[in-house]
Amino acid sequence: TELQNDLALALAAPSIRIEAPIPGLARVGLEIPNEQIATVGLRETLESLGFTRSKAKLPIPLGRDVNGRYVVGDLTRMPHLLIAGATGSGKSVCLNGIISTFLLTRSPDDLKLLMIDPKMVELTGYNGVPHLQCPVVTEMDKVVGALRLTLREMERRYTLFSRLGVRNLDGYRMKVADEPGAENLPYLVVVIDELADLMMTAPDEVESLLVRLAQMARATGIHLIIATQRPSVDVLTGLIKANVPSRVAFAVSSLTDSRVILDMPGAERLLGRGDMLFLPPDAAKPQRIQGAFIEDKDAQYVVDHWHAIAPVPEYSPEWLELPSNPESDAADASDDPLMDQALNIVRQQGTASASMLQRRLRVGYNRAARLIEQMEDDGVIGPADGLRGRPVLVGHE
Structure with missing residues (x-):
């Protein structure tokens, strides 16, 4: 250094x-x-030989490297992508470029998108395009429900594959190509714009669902693109990183952040404004790239084009009514999947308190308090007794 x-x-x-x-x-x-950063446009990347000759099933135009060559990735080979960088480094532009490319090159029959946008401003502009599996998910209490439905879709596809004796989505498509009336299975790409917000709300459930999808969903044609502007160890946990091998690092503020994203230094020396390090799964060192730039108005042109073709998007009913997460205020604690675990902890300790359940179950205060209230309603624990924990009633110990 x-x-x-x-x-x-x-x-x-x-x-x-x-x-x-x-x-x-x-x-x-x-x-x-260079003293001045050259702009690499998305259009010139899409018109380059690197893109037009690419055989990628889900092409991702990354930009241009230091030698002037255009770099195009394939999401199906990655098979999941992690994008991280500080505010203003070009992360959202990169995400818009990837989504716009999907909309330009793939039909709704070939590709479906599930977009999760806790910030409510980055991805909501894509609402109404026919590629969406459901409207952009912005409510935090429905994120876990959307991920669970994705997991259920993955399991359904595996059941279908085993019945037909095929190993992956490509094998399935070859098998049913000549069969009239066979179900069409499109690729499904889950785009998460801000992982940090999700990990703050329901860390255990979000992490376990993402890890399960990252481990198993590849063969079924389901892929993840996860973006975050807070690359810390409590957001990008070891389990998530281990199962998302492809990384894109934009400029970050410290060496520590670079190590969290790439497991090596380098991103702290980037210039911002689209300057990135791309680490594919089969490479030992990252590749420096100037990211492809797309203006908001150009992305809107693509969306308007699809709105004109399909004015009324068609969604599956089960995806329109996403189940709420038990973390939400309206949920009933008696149906909480952690209730049995909470009861065991309370019986072992002999006392009960919301702060204890928060620590032991790693949940938010609201959820822990609802579990305590439900136990009191069920007669398992007694009323609050000052600063001491609630007593476990005789017969429930």
Whole structure:
């Protein structure tokens, strides 16, 4: 790091990045940023030979590398993608570019999208396009329900595959290609714009559902694109990172954040405005790329085009009525899947309190308090007794 700072001082550069060695060459590279950042447009990336000759089933136009070559990824080979970077680094533009490319190159029969947008401003502009599995999910209490339905769809597809004796979505499509009336199974891409908000609301459930999908959903044609602007260890847990091998890191504020995303330094020296490090699953070192840029009005043109073709989107009824998470205020604690576990903890301790259940079950205060109230209604524990925990009533110990 000291050597990098000394070299940057000598070259009068804001920051430099050392590539040692350059892949395929017996050379050490110094990446020195230009004074002005060149804009790489999404259109020029889509019109490049790298994209037009690509055989990717779900193409992702990343941008242009330091040698001027256009880089195109394939989501089906990744098979899941993690995008992280500080505010203003180009993360949302990258996400818009990926979604716009899907809308431009794939029909609703070939690809469905499930969008989860806790911030309520980034992805809601795509509401109404026929590719959506359901309207953009913005309510936090329905996120877990949407992920559970995705998991159920994955299990349904596996049952279908085993009945037909095929191993993956490609095998299924080849098998039923000549069968009239066979069910069409599109790719399903789950786009999560801000993972940090989800992990704050229901960390255990969100993590377990995402990990299960990341581990098993690939063969069924279900893929995840997860974005976050807070790359900390409590958001990007070890389990999530282990199952999402492809990473895109935009500029971050510290070396620690870079290590969380890429497991190596480098992202803290990026310039922002679309400057990224792309780490594919089969590479040991990340590739530096200037991301493809798309303006909001251009993304809106694509959405308007699909609105004109299909003015009224068709959604499945079960996806329109997403079940609420037990974390929500309206949920009944007696149906909470953690009730049995909470009862066992209370019986072992001999006393009950909301703060104890919060710690032991890793849930929010509202949910822990509802569990306590339900136990009191059921006669398992007594009323509150000052600062001491509630007593467990005789017969329930």
